[in-house]
Amino acid sequence: MLKIAYVGGGSRGWARKLMVDLALCPELSGEVALYDIDMASARANEEFGAWVQSRPQAVSRWSYRAEPELGAALRGADFVVISIQPGSLECMGAEIAAAERRGLYFPVGDTAGATGLVRGLRAAAAYEGLARAIASECPRAWVINYTNPMTICTRTLTRVEPSLRAFGCCHEVFGTQAHLAKVAAAELGLTAPPPRSEIAVNVLGINHFTFVDRASYRGEDLLALLPGYIERTGGRRERARAEVEAAGDWFQDLCRVKWELFTRWAILPAAGDRHLVEFLPGFTRSPEELFRWGVIRTPVSWRVARWAEAPGIAARTMAGELPFPFDASGEEGVSQMKALLGLGDLVTNVNLENRGQMQGLPLGAVVETNARFARGRVEPIAAGRLPPGPAEIVARHAANQEAIVEAVLAKDLDLAFSAFYNDPANSLPVDESWALFKELLSFSAPWLPGWKLP
């Protein structure tokens, strides 16, 4: 009988994926405590969780309970899952619009760049409190973070409470494995892309700016096949706006940025193009520039609409008016839990404090590499070092992320600004950077209690 505490338990995406994965796993059972500052959402998920367990496909026993107090939700948990929205979608919308008025266009805006760093400030402020609460209520629990900015959130947990057993999970690399599976199929003449699990990769970098320096399918070197594939498929050609918009998909990944960087750096970025461009100079300077690379900005208005529709969809699903595919999510949270409980080892990529697994970044900074999950432990696998092209840029982001966390702990505005101005995608002189920084902070004020904002 396990206890999972779900912080952000009103989540309408991650929480429901987890519910299905738990329902499908015969080895585990227990209870899930759902905590959310939006109690109504937590209650909705309590109801939805019970409904999921009532389906005939459910082969395990899990109970869901909305819990209004954080401490009670955490108390005695074996696992803590965190998936929250730092601030509000309205705040996010205001930020992205302000950055655009200064000429900085972010397709996602939640990790790096002006908006990602300020989001990091409010996230770290929230995670500082979470870290303390977890250390007090369930100090030996495994803490799995899904919130962005992934690196800053995960880092805050162990920076504040070094004994926490925390790691961060992101499916971004899975997408690159899927692209590589397509490459394997095309170049090796397979009838279909092999499953992701057969694409062996060595992962190194930081979340959403990870790289793969070795990729193989049954011993075949996939990176060696990549130049031919890119050439043949015209992967590096400029895109037209109309072509990009035609797909009508806010999350499509045309890979042009990935292939271009691979051509230049001889190492493959392992995140979607929408994220990659936010870590680098020049790409985000205009909507046209983004279109040229095949990248479209996800409108925050779409996120707001999706959030608004979610309860109705859930109700109609439970009422049987909408189909509900009872399939494994493809996420690895439950597999990781099983491995940590001694039910079979697992090697996968994960965000962890650097204990040496990645050279060229400071110890302690959170990095993303492969790790081995086994009974009672997550052991990072030494992933080596990036080549100079990306190494310096990754190091800069890592330094900025560390500065954001330290700035939050010390409520040090100048330190936070030093990261903001140093962001590789920043192209504003120092006075204009400061003006934008102040404006973005003003939106975040409710989530930065105790700060003396300028």
Next chain:
Amino acid sequence: MLKIAYVGGGSRGWARKLMVDLALCPELSGEVALYDIDMASARANEEFGAWVQSRPQAVSRWSYRAEPELGAALRGADFVVISIQPGSLECMGAEIAAAERRGLYFPVGDTAGATGLVRGLRAAAAYEGLARAIASECPRAWVINYTNPMTICTRTLTRVEPSLRAFGCCHEVFGTQAHLAKVAAAELGLTAPPPRSEIAVNVLGINHFTFVDRASYRGEDLLALLPGYIERTGGRRERARAEVEAAGDWFQDLCRVKWELFTRWAILPAAGDRHLVEFLPGFTRSPEELFRWGVIRTPVSWRVARWAEAPGIAARTMAGELPFPFDASGEEGVSQMKALLGLGDLVTNVNLENRGQMQGLPLGAVVETNARFARGRVEPIAAGRLPPGPAEIVARHAANQEAIVEAVLAKDLDLAFSAFYNDPANSLPVDESWALFKELLSFSAPWLPGWKLP
């Protein structure tokens, strides 16, 4: 069809273990080229290998061939196994005797301490040439080292040819796992000690001076059980000479040193006591001191005798006059080869250049930690950091070992002496240290060509 080049292919121990393991492995077949500066021994092993393959228990096809030229032996190899005697047994005997005349008594004498470091000089000199030859003849081969001093030999390979895929294997940690299995049985009331494979350990340190900071059997923390076990079994009591000699076993391990260091440092040394004492101050100051700790010195005369008897034993074995147990050796060489060929992953301890898997030691120095063997790669697992007690002493040895390798590459006597004087087990003032150093070097002169010895 694989090719294995065996350097030191006249070996009478390791080579024959490998022969049986290969004979018992149905997935692999190929040829083994046996190279040895003692061609007669290589030929004897060629014959012995053919005999092993002729046994009914052999389920694979391997041919053995003595090869008089190193280049030819290596050419095109998939794996290179190295297991040589640096210098001669006579040289080793003279060294140990000279050290004893100065009051330094080494039970083994092949890794650390005055004799281990000078052995390291002649080993590194030999390995410098081997590294070049391998890089030229089979640059993509996996190179498995078994020779001591393990760290210095393995390090020389990649220090000289950084692109070599070399690692070093030692069964010393297996013995500690076996001791822990006994602890588990005694403390958990099992009917028999569980197999080694069920004793999960995190390994860190340098060869023959490794440590285990986490050990469990099915989730039970074995290090937590250890104090009770030591207390109950009187594991820390002083031994009398007679008691130690009574066993008549040059390799017995009474664990008193291990338990004492565990009591003091709260981390368990993972090598036999015979090795441990050579890495530390005070233990090797007299035969009586060693006996007090339950340690007896292996006489070099015994090694000489064993070497002399070996051909007769082999002949009688092949003639059916001696029984030949056709059992797996318990060594992991063949399992590692299989994993590297894509036939199943393996996690085990191995000696590799530090790419971050061990904090507190320089990058590049060879360290021993767990690693994951998978198709086409050996990935070290981040093992963390030693506590201060052993950390500083390990760091000192690692620095000395690095100095020995550099000294060989530069033929720099002063640099070699800086390691010699700094050895933790050294208790001689600087002039006497220099005198002993010169005397030991005089025995090694034939294996240090091009050096200007003092």
Next chain:
Amino acid sequence: MLKIAYVGGGSRGWARKLMVDLALCPELSGEVALYDIDMASARANEEFGAWVQSRPQAVSRWSYRAEPELGAALRGADFVVISIQPGSLECMGAEIAAAERRGLYFPVGDTAGATGLVRGLRAAAAYEGLARAIASECPRAWVINYTNPMTICTRTLTRVEPSLRAFGCCHEVFGTQAHLAKVAAAELGLTAPPPRSEIAVNVLGINHFTFVDRASYRGEDLLALLPGYIERTGGRRERARAEVEAAGDWFQDLCRVKWELFTRWAILPAAGDRHLVEFLPGFTRSPEELFRWGVIRTPVSWRVARWAEAPGIAARTMAGELPFPFDASGEEGVSQMKALLGLGDLVTNVNLENRGQMQGLPLGAVVETNARFARGRVEPIAAGRLPPGPAEIVARHAANQEAIVEAVLAKDLDLAFSAFYNDPANSLPVDESWALFKELLSFSAPWLPGWKLP
């Protein structure tokens, strides 16, 4: 009797300042060998040097000799002075124009940014040869570099020949001391700014991007006075183009960038604004942006014209048609020589390999801090560490400069591009960055022999 080898001895600026300083120094005498790839210029300086020595104000004995061979010029020198133009002014002009076509506007263009880094490539290529020649002809000489990019040139000397005794001198910090002297006068009510030598500063950073974290005049903390001074003088106000152009001075320094960065970072940049803007994001994005900060671009056409006029001016000076003020230059080369010869200690800022004098930058990278010049040695003074704001940006430049030097030694285009794309002032996406890089390289081709340019 000393020998000074002057590489770039046809120089029309630095060389003549040195002549006057030598003429005015009674303690030193000897000969100066003038080497230049433009032999006519060297001969002109030979003539000019003789004329300087013939003036009644000359109190020392120095002879000047144009020397057509580098080896002969260097042979047996006590000091080597290097002040060359890497490439040609035409190349520089083409570079700056090409960068401007891509939207990057550099006021100087010789140190950082797209043009500074490519200039660094051709400079390092030249300095690699110089280092070898000096090591061969006068290995114990003191080597004083004046060429830009200062860091890359100085670093190449010791990267190629680690035993060279090289340092780099730049008067940029003197200008900041002069500004601080004005601040002292204004804020402390002095009748006149005190001499530079009374403004004690702690210097740290890299050439043209140095900082002062402690400045005092007779114990008065000048940085504490600075905010009041800036406020009172309106130092941070935006400038209009007309106002900036009105001065008609290509080298004026209105300090707006300095004061703004000081306000933001609480540490004072110690270079002219024209240099500072090239190290940072945003300032160089348009001519208007530069004007707003009070910065005007020095036209290369002006440099070409000045170079063309110089011989006529020299002739008319020697003919007595133009006045020749026989004053000390304010440069410190001769004072440094005297200190190194044992004629009085000197503490001043200088560019040297980092042996620990600056924390946060790699050992070996060339940094600018104070150092003590004494008989036979230059001892850097530990200058500490930059605050986070500038620290990360300086670290990035230092990494880029190291990459440029390594790229030259390995003729590694990709490594050079990794620095180019990572430059903080770069605001182009990766494909456009690559296109500009290729274009700039095409101008430098004559000075990059043996490279396979794209």
Next chain:
Amino acid sequence: MLKIAYVGGGSRGWARKLMVDLALCPELSGEVALYDIDMASARANEEFGAWVQSRPQAVSRWSYRAEPELGAALRGADFVVISIQPGSLECMGAEIAAAERRGLYFPVGDTAGATGLVRGLRAAAAYEGLARAIASECPRAWVINYTNPMTICTRTLTRVEPSLRAFGCCHEVFGTQAHLAKVAAAELGLTAPPPRSEIAVNVLGINHFTFVDRASYRGEDLLALLPGYIERTGGRRERARAEVEAAGDWFQDLCRVKWELFTRWAILPAAGDRHLVEFLPGFTRSPEELFRWGVIRTPVSWRVARWAEAPGIAARTMAGELPFPFDASGEEGVSQMKALLGLGDLVTNVNLENRGQMQGLPLGAVVETNARFARGRVEPIAAGRLPPGPAEIVARHAANQEAIVEAVLAKDLDLAFSAFYNDPANSLPVDESWALFKELLSFSAPWLPGWKLP
């Protein structure tokens, strides 16, 4: 009008030297507050100080006042001088005797080795409180430490209160300069040894285990002359006990250890032989071994006797019954104060936290190198790196000293023991080391309040 707080103001050696130096310095005047746990000694020095000031040779105005409270003594001080006895002479005597019973013979016993490290524990415990008091009462004062173990005492001050402006002074290097002056005289045929100030040295290492890698007299390289001098004077010959005892001088320095280490390591140790042997293996293994090297142990009984006689001598001196040579002490405390006050720069060796001045040791550890004293600052001069021979041994001591300080702050016995066992002069196995450690701690118990001793 300055205020100097003298902690340990009952001191009978250092305090009186300072009194004379202050009396002879016309530029400074003020008051000295004498604080001592032995109030009678402080009062005696108050009286003695007044007497010194009453002498006709006194050219300054200083008043001396014994102050029974530490806080009052420190309040508002410009300088704090610390020179205390950590523990008692009786404790020191008991320690040295206990170590000798185990076969460890220390000539001084106050810095390294078993007794030095345990003395370090009680010293650090005292200095932790001093650091807090100084930070509270006179946070901007310059703090000058004279107590041994120098490194541990100085390090504790800034480890506990990082903003303190503390440094440590020791005259040990002066003695080596004096020896080098003799070498200069002998080898260059001078009529007399030149004054110490003309022997320019580069100093690096840790207190009492410093080294000189560059020494010159007017540009002449003294280290190049040293081998001839040692050869000619038989400096490396073995000494007989009788010869050593004949001198009747507990502090004589025959330099045999220095010359031997110089011969082996090609760098000159810059401390007296009595200290050097305590940092190294083998020398301290027996009284005979020490005599062989020309070293005699200072009996603690002699220290006790000297302490007992001191009041009588002072009384007789003030009564005019004993001559009182009114000469500058040769110590540099007053010169340093003058430089810090802006009265002329000074370059000398000093113990300071490592900010980069010494490579190969951790930042923060206290090291001894040259530094420049100027108005309001002490700037360490980058001294470089030790060669491998001493480097590793110095690094070990530095790590041990850091461990002692950390152990005191955490009251962590195991951490302290890790340093104790790792001491290079330790030759005892782990159980005997632990037994000696416990015995030594028992003597120190009164000065380790709050510790749970074993």
